[in-house]
Amino acid sequence: MKIQGPEKNVNGEMQEKYKVCRISSDKLSPITSNMAASIAPECNDIKEKYDTCFLKWYSEKYLRGNTSSNDCEALFKNYKGCLNKVLKERGIDAMVDDARKSGSSETDAEFLKKS
Amino acid sequence: MKVFSSGCTFDYSWDEVSTANWRKYCPWNDKSTHVVGVDTLSRTVDPATGILRTERLITCDQSVPQWVLSILGGTNTSHVYEVSYVDPVAKKVTMCSTNLTWSNVLSVRETVIYRQSSLSPATTTEFSQEAKITALCGGWQKIKNKVEEASVDRFRENAKIGREGFETVLEMSRRVFGEQRELEKQRLQS
Numbered sequence: 001m002k003i004q005g006p007e008k009n010v011n012g013e014m015q016e017k018y019k020v021c022r023i024s025s026d027k028l029s030p031i032t033s034n035m036a037a038s039i040a041p042e043c044n045d046i047k048e049k050y051d052t053c054f055l056k057w058y059s060e061k062y063l064r065g066n067t068s069s070n071d072c073e074a075l076f077k078n079y080k081g082c083l084n085k086v087l088k089e090r091g092i093d094a095m096v097d098d099a100r101k102s103g104s105s106e107t108d109a110e111f112l113k114k115s
Numbered sequence: 116m117k118v119f120s121s122g123c124t125f126d127y128s129w130d131e132v133s134t135a136n137w138r139k140y141c142p143w144n145d146k147s148t149h150v151v152g153v154d155t156l157s158r159t160v161d162p163a164t165g166i167l168r169t170e171r172l173i174t175c176d177q178s179v180p181q182w183v184l185s186i187l188g189g190t191n192t193s194h195v196y197e198v199s200y201v202d203p204v205a206k207k208v209t210m211c212s213t214n215l216t217w218s219n220v221l222s223v224r225e226t227v228i229y230r231q232s233s234l235s236p237a238t239t240t241e242f243s244q245e246a247k248i249t250a251l252c253g254g255w256q257k258i259k260n261k262v263e264e265a266s267v268d269r270f271r272e273n274a275k276i277g278r279e280g281f282e283t284v285l286e287m288s289r290r291v292f293g294e295q296r297e298l299e300k301q302r303l304q305s
Binding site: 036040065079098103107 | 130134137138140141142151153154155161164168170172174194196200201202203209211213215216218224
């Protein structure tokens with residue numbers, strides 16, 4: 001079986017999506033940008049803001065023991081509002097619900113407990 | 116059912132790996148161009164344990180063998196649902212994912228774990244991966260076996276590529292975090 005190389009896989013649409021989050025290397029920063037795209041291009045801007053906020057919180061607060069803060073709540077609410085509309089339109093929300101029902105309670109029981 | 120499993124050790128601390136993991140499919144990873152979308156569906160911290168639970172939707176444009184497409188129908192775009200658990204005390208990330216596309220004919224359940232290594236916990240992280248692949252379609256066992264085998268082959272190939280891609284992300288992440296620290300130091304000194 002052959003795996004397609006990245007060139008073959010990248011079609012016009014994907015390149016468009018990648019452009020959104022690719023920034024020049026001199027601007028690279030661990031906490032600003034270089035995130036994966038959303039499946040909904042119209043949500044990319046707000047998703048980028050949320051992801052950036054989350055990563056900063058994760059590395060600077062969460063991993064240092066401040067697990068109860070929720071700095072990115074407002075951004076996440078905006079991003080979710082944008083995303084949920086698209087998931088509904090494409091029927092993906094129903095697929096996700098099915099997957100939730102069939103598996104995540106099991107994994108919750110196993111991995112949400114204190115180790 | 117067929118099972119694929121693999122494991123390796125990354126020469127990075129668990130903090131680095133678990134942080135970079137959130138950016139595994141970013142443009143730094145030139146090996147993951149088949150991933151076209153990573154969306155967070157929900158995210159909560161369990162107040163009792165501090166465990167961070169995240170649901171994500173991963174969307175791929177995967178090159179599926181033509182003969183599979185002709186049996187299963189559909190398109191090259193597929194969705195994966197992933198629930199992950201970060202235990203900051205045990206220093207362990209567990210990610211459980213399942214396919215949403217073609218889920219009536221093929222079940223792919225994958226569990227990935229990144230945990231602080233026991234030998235040198237400050238500098239290395241152990242990775243393990245297990246996928247259970249079951250063809251659900253009725254009909255000939257022969258066809259089911261073939262579908263399962265092809266899926267396992269694909270998994271094996273992708274696992275190798277995935278590791279290489281993640282190495283790149285880890286390297287970039289360390290470099291950029293280092294540069295950031297350097298900048299902050301300079302700012303403080305001036």
